[in-house]
Amino acid sequence: MRFSTQTLLLQLGVVLLVVLLSGAVHAWLVYDRIGTEAENQALTLARTVAADPDVRSDVQEISKEEGTPPPAVLAAGPLQEAAEAARIRTGALFVVITDETGLRLAHPETARLGERVSTDPSVALGGQEITTRNTGTLGPSAGAKVPIYAPGTPEGAGTSNGAIVGEVSVGYSMESLSQSLARDIVPIALTAGGALLAGVLASFLLRHRLQRLTLGLEPEEISTLVHDQVAVLQGVDDGVIGIAADGRISVFNAAASRLLDVPDATGQDWATAPVPEQLKKLTRPAAQDAEAVEVVAGGRVLVASARKAWHRKEDLGWVVMLRDRTELQQLTRQLDAVGTMSTALRAQRHEFANQLHTIAGFMSIGQHEQAKEYLARISATGPLKFPVEQGELLQDTYLQAFVGAKSVEASERGVALRIGPETLVRGHVADPQDVTTVLGNLIDNAVNAAVAGSATERWVEVELLDDSASDGGTLHIVVGDSGDGLGSIEPEDVFAEGFTTADHPARPGAGQGLGLALVRQLARRRGGDVRVLEAGSTGGPGAVFMASVPGVMDVLGVMDGPGVMDVAGEQADERKDSSG
Structure with a gap:
C-alpha cells in the first residue's frame, strides 16, 4: 500500500473516531441538560404544590387523624384532585403527596393510595429539598421531593413541633426525556455527518497535496534522493545554487560557498543574498535563454550559467551553475608566456643566423676588424630587436620577451610602446602568471x-x-597612454565588474569588462593595489594607471635613491606637463 494511501486511511480513521466521540459527548451533554431541566421543572412544580394552602391544610388534617383514610376516601378527596390537576396541566409522570410517615395521600394510580412510597422520602421529611433520578413504580424518572409545612409555619422552620406534615414528590418520565433527546439528536447527527464529510474531503485534499509536494515519491525514495543529493552536491567541484519558485535559496553547496567566498546562504531570499548582482540577473524571466557569463568573485574568475527547472509542468525555480575558470586562465597565461618566449626565441634564432652570416662574410673577405666591431656592437645592444623604445632597461628576460611581444602587437595597430626612463628592474620575475595578468591587461x-x-x-x-x-x-607598474583620458568617468567606476568603453562589446561570456576588476582583485589579494594616478585629458596625455603587486619578484640587489612611490609620483607629474 502506498504511503499516501496509508496516510489517507489513517486520517479517515482519526476523523471518524473524533466525530463519533464528539457526537457521543455532545449527545450525553444534551441528555444531561434535558434531565437537569426536568429536575428543575419538577422542583418548581413540587414547590408550587407544597406551598398551596389547601394542600397544607388537608395534609395536616389527615396527619392529625388516627391512621390513614381508606384508598377510596383518598381517591375522592381534594388532595388527589389537586395532584392530578397539577400532573395533567404540566405533563408530569406523577405528582405524589404523602403524610409525615411517607404514606401516599395522592397518586396517579388510586390502587396505590395509602401505601408507602417506593423511594426514600426521609430527606424531604427532614426539611430539605432534593432532586432525584431513580426508578419507581411508574418507571424511570427525573424528579424532586419538597417538604409540606403545616399552615402558619414558615418554610424552612425545621422538623420540630410538627412543622412538617408531609412531602410532595414530582417526577418526569425518562422515556419522554429520551424522546426529547431523539428530537434534539437530529441536529447533532447532521453536524457530525457534516464534520465527517469535511474531514474526508480535507483528507483527500491533503493526500493530493502530499503527492504533489513529494512529486509522487515514496518516503524511501525521498530518503534515497536526499542522500544522493548530499553526496553529489558536496562531491562536485562546481558550485550549485538552487533557487525555489518562491525566491528562496534551497541549495547552496560547499563549492558555491568557496567559489563566491560567502557563507552558506541556504534559506535566504535570493533577491537579498550576498552574491554578485550578475548572478541575480541570470535568474530574471527575461534572461531565461541567456548565455553563460564571466563573473569575478573572491579573486576568482567564474563562468556562471542559469537554467530554469521544470518537473512536468510545475515550475521548480532556477539552478545556477558556477565553474571556476581561474585555473584555466592561469594555464592560458602560462601558455601565453611560453608562446611569447617561443616567439622571442624564434626571432632570436633568426637574428642569430643573420648575424652569424654577416660575421662569416667579414671573415671570408678578410675584414677581421669589421668583424670585431660588429661583435662588440652586438654585445652592447643585444641580439634581438623589438619595436620597443629603451627595452634595454628591462634586465629580466621574461619581461623583455613579454613587453617585446606586446610592442609588436601595438606596432601593428600604429601605437609606439616605450619603456620609461625611470624603469629599474634588477630582479627576476618569480610569478610570471600574475605579472602577465596585471601588466598585460x-x-x-x-x-x-x-x-x-x-x-x-x-x-x-x-x-x-x-x-x-x-x-x-614588489613590482610597481606605471602605464600611461596618449588617449583622451577618462573624461567624465569616475576613476573608481573603471574597476567595476563589467565596465567597458568599447563601442562593440564582445559577446556575453567573452570576458568583456573584467580586465581591470580582475587585476585589482589579484593585486589586493597579494596585499597590493591598482589605482588611477591621473585621469588624463582630451587630446592627451591620457589616463595613468599604477599597480603594486607584492611577492612576484626575486630581487637581487638593493635600490638606492628615491623611493618607488616618489618616483611614480614624479613620473605622473611629468606626464601631466607633457603631451607625449
Missing part, C-alpha cells in the same frame, strides 16, 4: 585608449620598478 587597455584617442602621435609608456625593501619583492 594594463598595456592592452592603454593601447586601446591610444588607438581610440584624438592625439596625432599614438604611444604607450610603461615604467617598471622592483622594490627590494618590501617583503617578497
Whole structure:
C-alpha cells in the first residue's frame, strides 16, 4: 500500500473516531441538560404544590387523624384532585403527596393510595429539598421531593413541633426525556455527518497535496534522493545554487560557498543574498535563454550559467551553475608566456643566423676588424630587436620577451610602446602568471585608449620598478597612454565588474569588462593595489594607471635613491606637463 494511501486511511480513521466521540459527548451533554431541566421543572412544580394552602391544610388534617383514610376516601378527596390537576396541566409522570410517615395521600394510580412510597422520602421529611433520578413504580424518572409545612409555619422552620406534615414528590418520565433527546439528536447527527464529510474531503485534499509536494515519491525514495543529493552536491567541484519558485535559496553547496567566498546562504531570499548582482540577473524571466557569463568573485574568475527547472509542468525555480575558470586562465597565461618566449626565441634564432652570416662574410673577405666591431656592437645592444623604445632597461628576460611581444602587437595597430626612463628592474620575475595578468591587461587597455584617442602621435609608456625593501619583492607598474583620458568617468567606476568603453562589446561570456576588476582583485589579494594616478585629458596625455603587486619578484640587489612611490609620483607629474 502506498504511503499516501496509508496516510489517507489513517486520517479517515482519526476523523471518524473524533466525530463519533464528539457526537457521543455532545449527545450525553444534551441528555444531561434535558434531565437537569426536568429536575428543575419538577422542583418548581413540587414547590408550587407544597406551598398551596389547601394542600397544607388537608395534609395536616389527615396527619392529625388516627391512621390513614381508606384508598377510596383518598381517591375522592381534594388532595388527589389537586395532584392530578397539577400532573395533567404540566405533563408530569406523577405528582405524589404523602403524610409525615411517607404514606401516599395522592397518586396517579388510586390502587396505590395509602401505601408507602417506593423511594426514600426521609430527606424531604427532614426539611430539605432534593432532586432525584431513580426508578419507581411508574418507571424511570427525573424528579424532586419538597417538604409540606403545616399552615402558619414558615418554610424552612425545621422538623420540630410538627412543622412538617408531609412531602410532595414530582417526577418526569425518562422515556419522554429520551424522546426529547431523539428530537434534539437530529441536529447533532447532521453536524457530525457534516464534520465527517469535511474531514474526508480535507483528507483527500491533503493526500493530493502530499503527492504533489513529494512529486509522487515514496518516503524511501525521498530518503534515497536526499542522500544522493548530499553526496553529489558536496562531491562536485562546481558550485550549485538552487533557487525555489518562491525566491528562496534551497541549495547552496560547499563549492558555491568557496567559489563566491560567502557563507552558506541556504534559506535566504535570493533577491537579498550576498552574491554578485550578475548572478541575480541570470535568474530574471527575461534572461531565461541567456548565455553563460564571466563573473569575478573572491579573486576568482567564474563562468556562471542559469537554467530554469521544470518537473512536468510545475515550475521548480532556477539552478545556477558556477565553474571556476581561474585555473584555466592561469594555464592560458602560462601558455601565453611560453608562446611569447617561443616567439622571442624564434626571432632570436633568426637574428642569430643573420648575424652569424654577416660575421662569416667579414671573415671570408678578410675584414677581421669589421668583424670585431660588429661583435662588440652586438654585445652592447643585444641580439634581438623589438619595436620597443629603451627595452634595454628591462634586465629580466621574461619581461623583455613579454613587453617585446606586446610592442609588436601595438606596432601593428600604429601605437609606439616605450619603456620609461625611470624603469629599474634588477630582479627576476618569480610569478610570471600574475605579472602577465596585471601588466598585460594594463598595456592592452592603454593601447586601446591610444588607438581610440584624438592625439596625432599614438604611444604607450610603461615604467617598471622592483622594490627590494618590501617583503617578497614588489613590482610597481606605471602605464600611461596618449588617449583622451577618462573624461567624465569616475576613476573608481573603471574597476567595476563589467565596465567597458568599447563601442562593440564582445559577446556575453567573452570576458568583456573584467580586465581591470580582475587585476585589482589579484593585486589586493597579494596585499597590493591598482589605482588611477591621473585621469588624463582630451587630446592627451591620457589616463595613468599604477599597480603594486607584492611577492612576484626575486630581487637581487638593493635600490638606492628615491623611493618607488616618489618616483611614480614624479613620473605622473611629468606626464601631466607633457603631451607625449
